[in-house]
Structures are given as C-alpha cells and as structure tokens.
Amino acid sequence: MKEVGKNFMELRFASKSENEAFARIAVASFVSQLDPTVEELTDIKTVVSEAVTNAVIHGYEEKGDGTIYVRSEIEGKRISITISDQGVGIADVNMARQPLYTSKPDLERSGMGFTIMENFMDEVLIHSKPGHGTTVHMVKHLKSRHQTMAN
Amino acid sequence: MSLHIQVKHDRDILIVRLRGELDHHASEQVRRSIEDELAQGGFSHLVLNLADLEFMDSSGLGVILGRYKKVTQLGGKMMLCAIRPSVHRLMEMSGLFKILPTHEDERSAIKACGVAS
Ligand SMILES: Nc1ncnc2c1ncn2[C@@H]1O[C@H](COP(=O)(O)OP(=O)(O)O)[C@@H](O)[C@H]1O
Ligand SMILES: [Mg+2]
Numbered sequence: 051m052k053e054v055g056k057n058f059m060e061l062r063f064a065s066k067s068e069n070e071a072f073a074r075i076a077v078a079s080f081v082s083q084l085d086p087t088v089e090e091l092t093d094i095k096t097v098v099s100e101a102v103t104n105a106v107i108h109g110y111e112e113k114g115d116g117t118i119y120v121r122s123e124i125e126g127k128r129i130s131i132t133i134s135d136q137g138v139g140i141a142d143v144n145m146a147r148q149p150l151y152t153s154k155p156d157l158e159r160s161g162m163g164f165t166i167m168e169n170f171m172d173e174v175l176i177h178s179k180p181g182h183g184t185t186v187h188m189v190k191h192l193k194s195r196h197q198t199m200a201n
Numbered sequence: 202m203s204l205h206i207q208v209k210h211d212r213d214i215l216i217v218r219l220r221g222e223l224d225h226h227a228s229e230q231v232r233r234s235i236e237d238e239l240a241q242g243g244f245s246h247l248v249l250n251l252a253d254l255e256f257m258d259s260s261g262l263g264v265i266l267g268r269y270k271k272v273t274q275l276g277g278k279m280m281l282c283a284i285r286p287s288v289h290r291l292m293e294m295s296g297l298f299k300i301l302p303t304h305e306d307e308r309s310a311i312k313a314c315g316v317a318s
Binding site: 067068070071074088089092095096099100103106107157158159160161162163165166169 | 203222224225226228232256258259260262263264266267287290291294295
C-alpha cells in the first residue's frame with residue numbers, strides 16, 4: 051500500500067453511452083497509483099459506471115448533447131469521486147435510492163444503481179434539483195494490505 | 202473495451218457466451234442478439250456463459266432479468282454459468298441468485314435445462 055500525496059483529475063465529456071467505458075477506465079487508472087486490490091478497483095469501476103450511466107440515461111434522457119463532469123481526488127488511502135450532470139434532476143432522492151426503484155422499467159433498468167454505489171463505497175451523497183441537474187459524491191477508504199492479511 | 206457475443210445452439214437450448222464488459226452501452230446489443238435468436242423459434246431454454254465476462258454493472262442485471270422474464274414466460278428455463286468472482290459479487294448483492302440458477306460450467310448448465318422441473 052503506497053501512501054500518496056494529494057492529487058486530482060477532472061474529465062468532461064459528452065453524454066454518450068460510448069463514454070461509460072471511457073469514464074470508468076480513466077478513473078480506475080487514475081486511482082491505481084494508490085495500489086488498490088483487484089476487488090477495490092472493480093468497486094471503483096462499477097460505481098463510476100453506475101453514476102455516469104445514470105447521467106446518460108436519466109439526467110440527459112439519452113439525448114447525447116449534455117456534458118458529464120467527473121472529478122476524482124486521492125489522498126493517502128482515500129478516494130473521492132464526484133459525478134455531475136445538468137440534466138432533469140431527481141424530484142425525490144429518497145425514493146430514487148430505494149433498492150429496485152427505477153423510473154424507467156420499460157428500458158429494462160434494474161433499479162440497483164444507487165444500492166450498488168452505497169454498497170461499494172463508504173459514503174454516497176446525492177444533491178439534485180429538478181430542472182437543474184444531479185451531483186453524486188462518493189468516498190472510499192482503501193484497506194491497507196498488511197491490515198487485511200493480518201485479519 | 203467492448204463486448205463480444207458468441208451464439209451457439211444445442212437442440213432447443215440457446216447458448217450465449219459473453220466476452221468483455223457488459224454495461225449500458227453493450228446491453229442493447231445483448232438484448233437484440235438474444236431476442237433475434239429467440240424470434241427464429243425452436244428454442245425453449247437459454248444458457249448464458251459468463252466465463253469471459255470481465256465486468257458488469259446494473260445495466261447487465263437489467264438485460265439478464267429481461268431475458269429471464271421472456272424465457273420463463275414462454276415456459277423455458279434460463280441458467281447462468283461460469284461466473285467470475287467480481288461479477289458474482291454484484292449478482293449476489295443484487296439478489297439475482299434468488300431467481301436464477303447458476304452452474305460451474307456450460308455442460309452442467311445445459312444438462313440442467315433438460316431436467317424436468
Ligand atoms: N443523474 C440522474 N438524473 C436524473 N435522475 C436520476 C439520476 N440518477 C438516478 N436518477 C433517478 O433515480 C432512479 C434510480 O437510479 P438507479 O438506482 O441507478 O436505478 P436505474 O438506473 O436502474 O433506474 C432512476 O430510475 C432515476 O429516476
Ligand atoms: Mg442506474
């Protein structure tokens with residue numbers, strides 16, 4: 051486990067589904083300087099994929115002309131990731147967080163996106179305003195390998 | 202990173218092998234390939250071989266559940282096999298295994314399709 055100083059990266063890209071893979075791979079490669087485990091890296095890739103997909107499908111309703119913003123900060127063993135859109139926003143965030151809730155069942159959504167983010171990350175904050183957009187802020191503390199082995 | 206779909210037939214069983222990453226972008230392609238095959242008729246059951254599926258998110262869960270509904274409505278069975286640990290973790294967390302049976306490998310999944318339920 052390497053201890054790294056404060057570092058950050060930012061990305062802005064079009065709300066196209068092709069960019070979902072780009073976003074999760076970019077964030078994963080940025081945070082890999084913290085030397086995470088394979089499992090931790092999969093968690094990061096998954097939550098970025100979930101939040102970016104939500105911006106594409108729900109925020110911008112698959113119109114492809116919106117901009118998605120991703121910022122990741124690392125310090126020590128802490129990873130924070132912020133993903134924003136200026137799309138339609140969420141009227142009821144508490145309802146949206148419920149496992150299996152989806153506003154688009156006809157699109158074969160599973161309604162598990164927020165549940166996965168909450169399970170894979172230590173903190174998940176959602177700020178949203180209808181008509182203005184949504185920001186999801188997530189934090190994960192990586193485990194020290196030595197600690198894991200000792201346990 | 203993209204998704205490759207390979208389709209095989211074994212009697213009335215449609216076998217679909219996925220390689221790569223299954224996200225929202227790729228899920229439409231999976232849905233369409235399986236629906237096209239099923240529309241041709243002659244299939245009762247569906248086996249999804251995930252041995253080479255390296256990544257999946259909740260969009261993958263959605264497309265799998267969608268096919269499960271379709272196949273079971275038509276009286277068939279759907280089986281998953283050879284799931285990797287990372288994908289397994291996501292499926293477990295989502296409760297997918299409560300409705301979908303899983304098998305070690307393709308052979309045992311195919312065999313299980315033939316067993317009367
Ligand atoms: N960025 C967003 N903009 C607008 N609505 C959103 C956004 N993210 C999530 N939502 C809302 O929250 C619901 C739940 O999201 P999620 O748990 O990811 O499930 P799913 O994407 O399968 O619908 C969505 O159906 C949608 O109504
Ligand atoms: Mg989602």
